[in-house]
Amino acid sequence: MLLNMAEVSLRAESRLTERSQTTIPAAIRDALRLKPGEVIEYSLLPGGNVIMTRQHQGEDPVIDSFLHFLEQDMVQNPQRIQPVPASAWANITALTAGVEVDLDAPLTDD
Template identity: 40%
Template sequence: MSTTATLEIDATITERGQTTVPAAIRKMLGVSKGAIVFKAMPDGTVIVEAKRDETEEDPALEAFLTFLAHDIARNPQAPVPLSLELLQEGHDLVGDVSVDLDSPLDDD
């Protein structure tokens, strides 16, 4: 794995094996406090990531759901059913595409 660092910051490890995560790194990780994860790679590099709670709210999803709630409140009329033409147009767009929601995403 050949990588070029975009930021390099020196840090010191104490006799007890402790160190402080520099402010710039905390900012890059998007954390001010809490847990981080160190991942040792086969080539000897170490990746530091913020440890995210599996049940942590997704800010994008939360914003979208809030938007929908406000939109529904502004437009309380009953939902309009899909027309057969719009439904057929959707089928024509996706064709025979099948999606496995459990399969991992490609790197592309």
Template identity: 40%
Template sequence: MAKTAEILEIPATITDRGQTTVPAAIRKMLALGKRDQVVFRGLADGTVMISKMEARADQNDPVIGKFLDFLARDMAKEPARIRPMSKSLLTRGKALVKGVKVDLDAALPVDEA
């Protein structure tokens, strides 16, 4: 049986200027340091999620960025539709990249038309 996640609830006060302090326990959970940024995601049911804003490699690619934004919205809107990847699909994916070496730090080759 799947282990249920515990929910940590910590009250915080909103100031007259609409500001609040991220509680220390939450900062620790998110590995937030000084000057780090967070992103708030509000769901239609009134739930709000906070997460650490990570530098995104897709920021300069409008197609990938829009696709990932679509996926994030869809998962937030319909979380019950999220399913684990099947073992056969994982095996198939691993077979497709078996023996492929990738240097993520290497510059991409220039396309020649």
């Protein structure tokens, strides 16, 4: 991926301290909606450019890889896609009866 400067919507700079630390400029923090304690990912591009991204909570490289694998399989083999049998839905409904899930709640180790 090449960095196209025409697509850059915001630029900022900061200074590296003697301890090799820097402060992320407020404009960048605001644009990325960064909060204290969040993980930031750095990607080094050929030529020395770096892309800094906010790691979205809940991202999992294993799940991402698996979902990509499923997507590719569905594109390459659409004949394998079949509806879930009604009996399976009945079992799922019975197993999950009364279970409430907050999809916005953070995942715990439980």
